[in-house]
Amino acid sequence: MMKSMRGENRMEHEEAQPRLLLVEDDIGLAVEIEADLAARGFILCHEASGTAALERLRTDRFDLLLLDRLLPGLDGLAIIETIRAEGNRTPVLVLSALSAVDERIRGLKAGGDDYLTKPFALGELAARVEALLRRPVETRETVLRVGPLEIDLIDRTARRGTRDIELLPREFKLLEYLMRRAGQVVTRDMLFADVWHYRFIPPTNLVDVHMGRLRRKIDEAEETPLIHSIRAVGFMFRVPD
């Protein structure tokens, strides 16, 4: 279902298939990632070592770089620093078995755009890739409209059609985040980090419960649902065609 939907989006926007470079020395994992992302409509190239990846990046252009943190030859962070120094602005998603929060910060400081800890769900990876390729809609307007839903960023009010929706401050932030990424999968970890700004992993289904509450306010019984659960991955705000 997700695949077909993504296909629709592609056609709508008439985008070319995004080209990704995966730098990963574990061939078994690389094969799985390639298969999964290819099925989701991405073109994937693979390099197993840091030095080879650096060579490739100097001659070829990619839309996104998936970079293992610990590589033989050249460390992942060193690659980011090198290409950034050379003026390459390609977004980088760091994949790492080093889970430490400090490690994550180091990855982002070095010039990475996102950081994913191994082991990860393939759905999580796809969602992050998508998020990096399609930066959220930044608008100067004070009113955000997606389908029948409209939120006022100044007054902090929400309305669906003619129905006013009462939202708690956190619910409003959650909704704004979803609407800016309409048609895009957002994962629980993304929400917890970006909406709540916590740097740790939530111990329970915290995000789900908050999302459930928001959903009950947005989608009433007879209305077409706008917030969808994506099994084992997260949520999506989507307006039906």
Place this chain on the structure above:
Amino acid sequence: MLSAAFSVLTLVLFFFIYWQTAIYETNRIDAILNSEAAALAGEPQPDLVRAVGMRLSIDLHRITFAALFTPQGTLIAGNLQQKPAGLPSDGQVHSVDANRLNPTSSDLEPARAIARVLPNGDLLVIGRNIDELVELRGLVQRALILGLVPAILLSLVTSIVLSTRTLNHIKVIHQALQRIIKGHVRERLPTRGTRDDLDLLVYAVNDMLDEISMLMDELRGIGDNIAHDLRMPLTRVRARLERSRSQVVSTSALEQTVDLAITDLDQISATITAILRIGEIESANRQAAFTRIDLGELVTELAELFQPIAEAAGITLQARIREEGAVVGDPDLLMEAFVNLVDNALKFTPSGGTVFLTLYQGAHGPVVRVADTGPGIPLDEREAVMKRFYRSDKSRHVAGSGLGLSLVLAVVRLHGYALTIVGDPPGCVFEMTCASDSGRAPP
């Protein structure tokens, strides 16, 4: 080496004392002679003869010289055969050898003397025997030979013996260390019971080894616990995969197996992540990131975060903020710790129960209390609960890594706060005293 330096130093010191004493004594004698010569020179001649005689008559120790000579050098009165050789008549004190009348021995006597020409041309010589000083010099020499030389020898011998013994002891210690390095972790370094520096060092090293052994035992226990927590889901995954490989019933059954396997793997991953996280909190130098925190804000945020979860579980969540609670700490870590405490409280509280979050001013600082109406922790389990990586058997049936409390404790230790379980079950009450010295305060 050291003892030789010590000997030389002693020698120098000894000599210095002698030298200073001699100078002092000479100066004293010279001052007396100068003043006496001045006094006598003022007397008229007949009185002077009498004065010289008187001066000699009271000299019971025969240490004084006094004589009056004619300009031709003939003795008029006094106890000198002639003017001492080499004594200039300049009114200054000089060292001379004096030749006494009626000497007790044939030797000339060492003396300090002064010669002064009187107005009538006569020569006045007065002096003082300085045998004492010469004797003092002899004494110093004898002391050097009789006392210092054996002392130096003794100290040399002693130091050689001692350093040999110390070297031997160090060799023994070194051998013991080698054995410990090779894995005999129960072995301790030998002590001599002398309480010297080396011994104290050995005691310190032994204490350190004890501490390390204890930590290793603890770690082994933790390792066993963790292995258990990882092996259980691993065993399940393996069994399920194996079974579905050998007896595939349907695609949906296979899908179900795979889903369960993923769930179990996620649990393993969560356990590993939690362990690494605790290690990270404990090891890193995080105090650098400490800032001023308003605990009241944190607790409000906490209540807001968990309100929907409590509602969904049919639990009442009540937050009471009785003070501002300004503290210094890492806000992210404290929030993580509180989230774990509240999460635990909600997990163990049955539907219809209540979880209270309270911030109040305790005796040692602001206290955040998380209280629930669940079964609570039995009194005999509380000490164990506070150990690193402890997992209650009960918590094994509840989702999550089960290491939440270990993480809370790591954060508490980092801040120097104190975490206590208060009251009797039922109902579990955790109190975190958020003052950096509360860990040392009496409970």
